[in-house]
Amino acid sequence: MSHKEIPLAPSVFAQARRRVSAHAYHTPLLTSRLLSEASGYDVRLKAEMFQKTGSYKIRGPLNKFAELTPEERQRGVICSSAGNHAQGVALAAKIYGIRAVVVMATNATPSKIEATKGYGAEVVLHGMIWDEANEKAKQLVAERGLTYIHPFDDLDLIAGQGTLGLEVYEDFPDVDVIVVPIGGGGLISGVSMAVKGLKPSVRIIGVESSGAPGMLESVRAGHVVTLPEVDCIIDGLRVKRVGENNFSVVRQFVDEIVTLPDEEIFDAVRWTMGHCKLVVEGAAAAPVAALRKGLIKAPAGSKVVCVLSGGNINLDQLKGLRWN
Numbered sequence: 001m002s003h004k005e006i007p008l009a010p011s012v013f014a015q016a017r018r019r020v021s022a023h024a025y026h027t028p029l030l031t032s033r034l035l036s037e038a039s040g041y042d043v044r045l046k047a048e049m050f051q052k053t054g055s056y057k058i059r060g061p062l063n064k065f066a067e068l069t070p071e072e073r074q075r076g077v078i079c080s081s082a083g084n085h086a087q088g089v090a091l092a093a094k095i096y097g098i099r100a101v102v103v104m105a106t107n108a109t110p111s112k113i114e115a116t117k118g119y120g121a122e123v124v125l126h127g128m129i130w131d132e133a134n135e136k137a138k139q140l141v142a143e144r145g146l147t148y149i150h151p152f153d154d155l156d157l158i159a160g161q162g163t164l165g166l167e168v169y170e171d172f173p174d175v176d177v178i179v180v181p182i183g184g185g186g187l188i189s190g191v192s193m194a195v196k197g198l199k200p201s202v203r204i205i206g207v208e209s210s211g212a213p214g215m216l217e218s219v220r221a222g223h224v225v226t227l228p229e230v231d232c233i234i235d236g237l238r239v240k241r242v243g244e245n246n247f248s249v250v251r252q253f254v255d256e257i258v259t260l261p262d263e264e265i266f267d268a269v270r271w272t273m274g275h276c277k278l279v280v281e282g283a284a285a286a287p288v289a290a291l292r293k294g295l296i297k298a299p300a301g302s303k304v305v306c307v308l309s310g311g312n313i314n315l316d317q318l319k320g321l322r323w324n
Contacts, residue, residue: 007193007197007249007252007253008155008158008159008162008193008197009197010197010198012159013159013162013163013166013190013193013194013197015063015159016059016063016156016159016160016162016163017163017166019062019063019066019160020058020059020062020063020160020163021163022062023052023058023062023092023095024051024052024058024059024062024163025050025051025052026167027046027047027048027050027051027164027167028047028050029044029045029046029047029167029168029171029172029305030044030045030047030276030278031043031044031045032044032045032276032306034275034276035288035291035292035306038292039291039292039296039304040300040301041177041291041296041298041300041301041302041303041304042301042302042303042304043291043304043305043306044172044175044303044304044305044306045276045278045288045305045306045308046164046167046168046305046306046307046308047278047308048164048284048307048308048309048310048311049278049279049280049281049284049308049310049311049312050311051310052091053084053087053088053090053091053115053119053312054084054087054115054310054311054312055084055087055088055281055284055309055310055311055312056084056161056164056187056307056309056310057084057085057087057088057089057151057310058087058088058091058092059088059160059161059163059164060085060088060154060156060157060158060159060160060161060186060190061085061088061089061091061092061093061149061157061160062092062095062160063156063157063159063160063163064092064149064154064156064157064160065077065092065093065095065096065098066096067156068098068147072147073096073097073098073147075145075146075147076098076099076100076101076144076146076147077089077093077098077099077100077101077146077147077148077149078100078101078102078103078137078140078141078144078146078147078148078149079100079101079102079103079137079148079149079150079151080102080103080104080130080133080134080136080137080151081102081103081104081108081116081130081133081151082104082105082108082112082130082133082183082235082236082238083104083108083109083112083113083116083235083236083312084112084236084309084310084312085151085152086102086104086108086112086113086116086121086123087112087115087116087119087312089102089121089149090102090115090116090119090120090121091119093119093120093121094119094120099122100119100120100121100122101121101122101124101140101144101146102116102121102122102123102124103123103124103125103126103133103134103136103137103140104116104123104124104125104126104133105125105126105127105128105129105130105132105133105235106125106126106127106128107128108125108235109235109312109313109314110314111312111314112312113125115312124136124140129230129238129239129240130151130184130235130238130239131239131240131241150243151184151186152183152184152185152186152187152189152242152243152246153184153185153186153242153243153244153245153246154186154243154245155245157186157190158186158189158190158193158245158246158249159190159194160190161186161187161189161190161191162189162190162191162193162194163190163194164187164190164191164194164307165178165190165191165192165193165194165195166194166195166198168191168195168305168307169194169195169198169199169202172303172305173199174303175195175199175202175303175304175305176201176202176203176298176299176302176303176304177202177203177204177205177296177298177302177303177304177305178191178195178202178203178204178205178304178305178307179205179206179207179287179290179291179296179304179305179306179307180192180204180205180206180207180287180307180309181206181207181208181236181237181283181284181286181287181307181309182206182207182208182215182237182242182250182257183236183237183238183239183283184214184239184242184243184246185215185242185243185246185247185249185250186243186246187307187309188204188206188246188249188250188254189243189245189246189249189250189253191204191307192204192249192250192253192254193249193253196253203255203256203298204253204254204255205254205255205256205257205258205290205296206250206254206256206257206258207257207258207259207260207286207287207289207290207295208237208257208258208259208286209230209232209234209237209238209259209260209261209262209265209286210259210260210261211230211231211232211261211262212227212230212231212232212237212238212239212240213227213257213259214226214227214230214239214240214241214242215242215246215247215250215257216257216259218242218247219247219250219251219257223247224241224242224243224244224247225241226240226241227240227241232262233262233282234262234265234281234282234283234286235282235283236281236282236283236284236309236310237265237282237283237286258290258295258296260286260289260290260293260295262282264289264293265282265285265286265289266282266285267289267292268285268286268288268289268292269281269282269285269313271285271288271292272285272288272308278308278311279311279313280308280310280311280313281309281310281311281312281313282313283309283310284307284308284309284310284311285308287306287307287308288306288308291304291306
């Protein structure tokens with residue numbers, strides 16, 4: 001590819017796996033009879049809503065903090081987040097004995113704000129989307145001398161998120177397709193590199209909100225682009241600019257990106273709750289939405305994993321929307 005090559009060695013993911021597994025759960029891979037019958041595939045759901053903090057976001061910081069120098073730990077850490085990265089950083093910092101400050105958008109899910117505080121982090125509210133919160137975080141780095149922890153554009157973080165992919169392969173080595181939501185690109189970067197390092201034939205398909213298709217537009221342009229605006233209310237998918245490292249990985253390891261409007265993703269939230277009895281947040285339901293809408297193309301009988309990335313949903317977002 002024309003952009004910088006940054007594949008991580010299998011040993012990097014193996015090391016991340018040891019660090020992450022010491023504190024995080026190996027979450028279950030659940031069979032979905034209804035999705036399998038409807039799609040013609042053998043569908044499994046990677047249930048990361050059962051992870052500590054309610055999402056996969058604990059994985060990256062657990063690996064990242066192990067790489068910090070004593071001086072960086074002493075200064076304390078700061079991150080910006082829509083909510084899940086906030087909780088992951090806060091809990092990982094507590095485990096490592098590091099002071100944490102988190103900048104969150106003012107419209108972040110209240111439960112995510114309270115959970116982040118509950119893990120011992122200082123929460124600063126700023127802006128309406130992640131990009132605005134991130135600018136505030138960078139300002140506080142300069143003012144307080146804190147160590148900045150990017151929510152997705154960081155190779156140590158990517159390696160930590162990739163441990164989810166290692167678990168999928170360990171539990172389901174015959175997997176043919178893995179469908180992953182895309183916000184900034186951290187999860188799909190880690191999963192795609194980790195899995196293709198073990199089984200290159202696995203197809204990795206990313207799912208974005210059609211109102212915030214930052215990765216798709218970047219891939220089409222051949223470089224990272226900043227969206228002029230986003231029309232998306234799903235916090236885990238609401239990003240104007242994906243990461244440079246993430247873009248480089250996606251160009252090399254991700255086979256396809258599909259998009260859906262928020263309404264169809266919320267339909268999948270309700271469907272998953274009603275039929276699978278699993279509480280998922282919007283971003284986590286995106287792979288299910290793509291499967292239900294026929295956007296995942298594979299031979300009949302293919303073994304497909306949908307990554308349900310978390311379950312920290314603001315139930316108020318579902319009010320007034322039709323259940324089906």
